[in-house]
Amino acid sequence: MNLQAEQVAFGIGQTQILQGIDLKVQDREIVGLIGPNGSGKSTLLKCIYRTLHPNAGQIMLNGRALDELSFRESALQMAVVAQHNQYQFDFSVMDIVLMGRMPHKKLLEGDTPGDYTIARRALAQVGMDHMETRSFLSLSGGEQQRVILARALTQESPCLILDEPTNHLDIKYQLEMLEIVRDAGVTVLMAVHDLNLASQFCHRLVALEKGRVVGTGTPKELLTPEFIQNLYGVHSRIVEGPTEDSIHIIFTETVK
């Protein structure tokens, strides 16, 4: 399963948010999208998961243009953990997770025991299996985020798109969430704020600035102090990271 964006552009009125993005994610590769606030990470992801339509360029899943696929076909190919999951109405955790089976269902088909098994397994994976019948709105932000990941896993798609998946999570669950994503053995494209987590879990990073790709490479290649200074406007030092051949970034101060 590979994912490709070719010259994707998106703008609202006069404001160009994305200006010709090229991007390729290979089968089972984990690619992190980095860049400062407002660089277009979320917008690019939204174009990929189809809630926005690019003004130009195209996005391909396994070599087929997204526009040729029905929403159902693309939902079978990629699952999404979006940034905002604020719901007005109260569902149980199980109700929410079972919705991940939607693309696999005919319209009038009910939930089978098999669907429950898949949903329970996903809940267990994110450590929420004891919460099945809890009301979704009564959960903390971090718990909600994990339930949404469980829904995405329940979709059983070969590609995961995540927008800031570690927001609201405490450190244990940040690591756990990314471990689950890594161990899922699927193609992953995710926007990440935390450069250290990004370099620990991503095979490759793509840096965005003002709607353009300004750099790509393995974390070690890409994240030099000079590059970080140009992209984010902060000084930093790079030290050896927690795993073999990885890096850790220590941010020292903003560029004055």
Add this chain to the structure above:
Amino acid sequence: MSNRTHTLTVVGVGIILIALLIAGMAWSLFLGTVHIPANTLWQVVASKFVDTITIEDPRQGALNDIVWMLRMPRVVLAALVGAGLAVSGVIMQAIVKNPLADPYILGISSGASTGATVAILMGVGIAFGEEYVGIMAFIGAMVISFGVLIIANMGGRANAIKLLLAGMALSAVCSAFTSIIVYFANDKEGIQNVIFWMMGSLAGANWDLIGIMLLVILVPIVFFWSQTRILNLMLLGDEVAITLGIDLHRYRQLYLVMSSIMIGFAVYAAGIIGFVGLLIPHIVRQALGTNHKGLIPISALGGALLLVVADTLSRTIIPHTELPIGILISVIGAPAFVYLMIKQTYAFGGN
């Protein structure tokens, strides 16, 4: 509570409500200006179905008429309208993704009122025959529904906010139009008729009407029940739905049209009866959660029960006078709604 116990709870509540509904309907048949003893009532009802039971009362013709031509159609109509209002409340809340929506939120009641007002005060639509006020109200309701749909689709796809705003705008226009007609009317009796009509009444029930209502209320309810998945998804919004493979747009249009037809006919049959479509879905959501699998059937039964009871009270609470059912339901409904609001466990969907 596991999902299996949830299903059992829904079934259990459903059975209790069906029992209450049957009891309520029997109670309603029993009460009225003419006193009918319980065993006579039973004979009158049963004689329709079982040949061997015959009525030995000399007044059987009159009793038969009271039960079968007056009370029975009225009770059945109350149940159907109640079920229709409650379910379209549920549907409207899903369509506009707002727990505070009710069946009339998109201006249907204003459209119906305008239709009824021009019929009563200006005699428009007399050509439709005896039922012309109801028919004009139905036309008014439909014109507004489709108007809202068309306006909300201008300049890009309709979404919840555009639907609500279009509904408010058209509603305001209709209210203004109705007020002008009433303001310049010199017809005191006509104005009273308009007011009475706007407060709702089930007095017009007859078996022909029941035939139509069975079709236009029960078919949509069963249809909406089959749409549980999509309706659940609507509550989570367009973005989530797209990532799960569903484009809600055309479903929203379809549901809106079906729900409008249901409400249009309810208005035609019984005028405007508020609060049912707001109160019942809320009580059910609070008790059983917001999954439409349980919400739709239980709301339908709850709405039916509420209207049967309210209608019985409205025609018996003051001897020889009928209290408009709209007034009665608001009097019961508003305090019940406030009670829901101040109860800590339920946050009206907000948190």
